Amino acid sequence: MSESATKRRRLDNRSPSPVYKLDDEENDDYVPYVPVAQRRQQKLAALSSHLTSDKHRARSHESPAVEENEDDAEVRRRDKERKERTLLMEAQEVHRKQAVEDAQKTELEKEQEEDAKILAAIASRKKLASDLELAKGIQYSEPLKTSWRAPRYILSRTEENHAKLREKFHIIVEGSDVPPPIAHFADMKIPDCLLKFMKSKGISTPTPIQLQGLPVAFSGRDMIGIAFTGSGKTLAFCLPLIMMAAEEEKKLPFTRGEGPVGVILCPSRELANQTYENVLAWTTALAQGGYPQVNTLLCMGGINMSEQSHVFQKGIHIVVATPGRLKEMLEKKKFTFDFCKYFCMDEADRMIDLGFEDEVRHIMSFFKAQRQTLLFSATMPKKIQDFAQQSLIKPILVNVGRAGAANLDVLQVVEYVKQEAKMVYLLECLQKTPPPVIIFSDNKNEVDDIQEYLLLKGVEAVAIHGSKTQEERQYAIKAFKTGAKDVMVASGVASKGLDFNDIQHVIIFTMPKEIEDYVHQIGRTGRSGKTGIATTFVNMNTAEQTLLDLKYLLMEAGQKVPPFLISVEDPRAAQGGSLTGCPVCGGLGHGISQCPKLEDNQRRQLASQRGDAMGGNY
Incomplete structure (x- = not known):
């Protein structure tokens, strides 16, 4: 086929040319011209929309709950934002109200609220009991029974007669079924050999704490005994144990490995040694009277x-x-x-406050049966009393005077002496009374300095503090008691319960921070009904709170308050309200939130925890 014929056939088969109409209104199929660029954008948009819808359908097909969950999450997020905004506003409103209330409260009210919180924290401690009893929930409901009974004619007296006798000697008792007070040792059924021995030592009639405390202890009752220093507390808790031990020995003699019947726990070696010597003297006198021999063991460090x-x-x-x-x-x-049934803690409040609480709890875990528990001290603050009430079984509180009050037989003299003049003035004070004299300072280095100064001035003096060896401490006490030395310079270790005969004068070279320590220190004189003098040095280094405690203590005891102490004002008095003593240390010049004793205990606990965390070596 020729090329011209082919071209002609292509032209014949070509689509006919479109026919355009100029009348748009009559043409409904008219599509306006859209530029190429715009058409491309429209195609891209349609493609994107198609892909999105496909994904949405696929997701709905696989998990219809996903979209709903995402919607719910969005709703929850918005709700949370609204709530957070609301809570923030509410918190701000609460803070504003609290600020207004705090502004309206007095400083005294704020302090009282803080005190209540601290007391609640202290009260949360678990009671003193053995681990076995705590683990098994063992609780004893009735006190121990003993064979002792008061004479019939004393039991026949009315409660009114008992109350009059207690009032006469300023004895306060709390508890149920309190045994009657007995005014004579012979009526307590104490053996004649012991009565004769006590009389030879000048002990002929019971002191107030013995008058009520001995019948309570003889009856097997748990007891909290509070009385000022030098009031005969040692006899009140030792004699019942001695009689109990003698009775057990008479029933069935002890052999090797048996015992003990009872234990007396003391906070210091000196006090333990002194108590041991007293018990040894009384048991020897009892054995010489024909009663069974009672064996006593001294168990303390340094021996x-x-x-x-x-x-x-x-x-x-x-x-x-x-x-x-x-x-x-x-x-x-x-x-x-295993068979121990008598447990006594002397200076009980100090036992717990000196960091012995964990050790005491550990010791309690060795008891296998119920025991009679007695706690004695001159200063038994409310905190310790409440704590003890939880740990004892139907306890009886025997209180002679206010817990923590000073001995009224001691003349308290407080003098303002500048720090640099104290050593020189000390020599003048030593001239007030003949020896023996005790000088107290809480600083061990100061104790050594005072002793060295006195020795240079020709004064026969010994020193005792916690850093000295046991031999040095025993030598100092023996030399001072026998009169070989005229003056003993001591830290607080000699202020707890130690009994020195005929001490007429105590000098407190440095006033202790805690008023309890002051009460114990001045209590080394004016013992067993005798009178004594306590001279205390204070100056600008003495904390104002301590001075305030001292001021109230002097006022309570009817002592002369020097002008510089009168000028110390109590900030609580200006705020109004009643002034109450500290339940932790018994100080009358501050509340629990300012208690130096509580602060010291917390610092000691932190140091102990830090030591444990570092393996005990730091």
Whole structure:
């Protein structure tokens, strides 16, 4: 086929040319012209929309709840934002109201609220009991029974007669079924040999704490005994244990490995040694009167326990101990508390406050049965009383005077002496009375400095503090008691319960921060009904709060208050309201939130925790 014929056939087969009409209104199929660029954009938009709808359908097909969950999450997020905004506004409103209320409260009210919080925290401590009893929930409902009974004619007296006798000696008792007070040792059914021995030592009639405390202890009742220093508390808790031990020995003699019947726990070695010597003297007198021999073990640090091997050979009736060594002996099973039924803590408040609480709890865990528990001290603050009430079984509180009050037989003299003049003035004060004299300072270095100064001035003086060896401490006490030395310079270690005969004068070179320590220190004189003088140095270094405690203590005891102490004002008085003493230390010049004793305990606990965290070496 020729090329011209082919071109002609292509033209014939070509589509006919479109026919355009100029009248748009009559043409409904008219499509306006769209530029190429715009058409491309429209196609891209349609394609994108198609892909999105496909994804949405696929997601709905696979999990219809996803979209709903995302919607719900969005709703919750918005609700949360609205709530957070609302809570923030509410918190701001609460803060504004609190600020208004705080502004309306007095400083005294704020302090009282803070005190209540601290007391609640203290009260949350678990009671003193053995681990076995706490774990099994063992609770004793009735006190121990003993064979002792008061004479019939005393029991026949009316409660009114008993109340008059207690009032005469300013004895306050709390508790149920309180045994009657007894005014004579003979009526307490004490053996004649002991009565004669006590009379030879000048003990002929019971002191107030003995008058009521001995019948309570003889009856087997748990007891909290509070009385000023030098009032005869040691006899009140030792004599019942001695009689109980003698009775047990008479029933069935003890052999090696048996015992003890009871334990007396003391906070310091000096006090433990003094109590041990008293018990030894009384048990010896009892044995000489024909009664069974009662064996007593002294268990404290600084001594060789093998020297008392003869006591272990015969069986132990009584243990007088300090917490650390007693805990060690129990852990080594040198003896057990399987049949121990008498537990006494002397200076009980100090036992707990000096950081011994954990050791005391550990010691309690060795008891296997119910025991009679007695707590004695001159200063027993409300906090310790409440704590003890939880740990004892139907306890009886015997209180002679206010807990923490000073001995009224001591003349308290407070003098303002500048720090640099104290050493020189000390020599003048020593001229007030003949020796022996005790000088107290809480600073160990100051104790040594005072002793050295006095020795240079020709004064026969010894010193005692916690950093000295046991031999040095025992020598100092023996030399001072026998009169070989005229003056003893001591830290607080000698202020707790130690009994020195015929001390007429106590000088407090540095006023302690805690008023309790002051009460114990001045209590080394004016003992057993005798009078004494306590001279205290204060100056600008003495904390104002301590001065305020001292001021109130002098006022309570009817002592002369020097002008510079009168000028110390109590900030609580300006705020109005009643002024109450601190329940932790018994100080009358501050509340619990400002208590130096509580602050010291917290610092000690933090140091202990830090030491434990560092492995005990720091």
